[in-house]
Amino acid sequence: MIAKLTDPERVAAFAELSAWQKVDGRDAMQRSFRFKDFVEAWGFMNRVALLAEKQDHHPEWSNVYNRVEILLTTHDCKGLSARDVTLARAIDALVGK
Numbered sequence: 550m551i552a553k554l555t556d557p558e559r560v561a562a563f564a565e566l567s568a569w570q571k572v573d574g575r576d577a578m579q580r581s582f583r584f585k586d587f588v589e590a591w592g593f594m595n596r597v598a599l600l601a602e603k604q605d606h607h608p609e610w611s612n613v614y615n616r617v618e619i620l621l622t623t624h625d626c627k628g629l630s631a632r633d634v635t636l637a638r639a640i641d642a643l644v645g646k
């Protein structure tokens with residue numbers, strides 16, 4: 550069973566992943582992305598989907614035209630874990646931050 554992040558790990562994670570925000574009422578992190586159009590947004594989602602499969606860790610997300618909302622949390626521990634940090638880092642690397 551994967552462990553939830555400790556308080557110091559949580560502080561470090563949100564400091565490092567500064568584009569990600571805490572979520573009201575859930576132990577999760579979220580980030581919004583905006584692209585030129587749907588094709589760009591969909592291309593990004595394809596890349597994230599491949600990362601997620603490779604990491605066996607899957608986002609909760611939605612898309613409206615050129616916007617993509619991603620929420621990361623770990624269902625296995627009902628909260629944030631190191632898996633979310635790893636996936637968030639990889640997603641940030643896809644968009645160059």
Ligand SMILES: C[C@H](O)[C@H](O)[C@H]1CNC2=NC(N)=NC(=O)C2=N1
Nearest residue numbers: 605606607608622623624625626
């Ligand atoms: C069986 C499979 O490895 C698990 O269900 C994985 C798949 N993807 C997952 N994704 C997320 N976000 N949380 C999980 O706990 C999780 N568990």
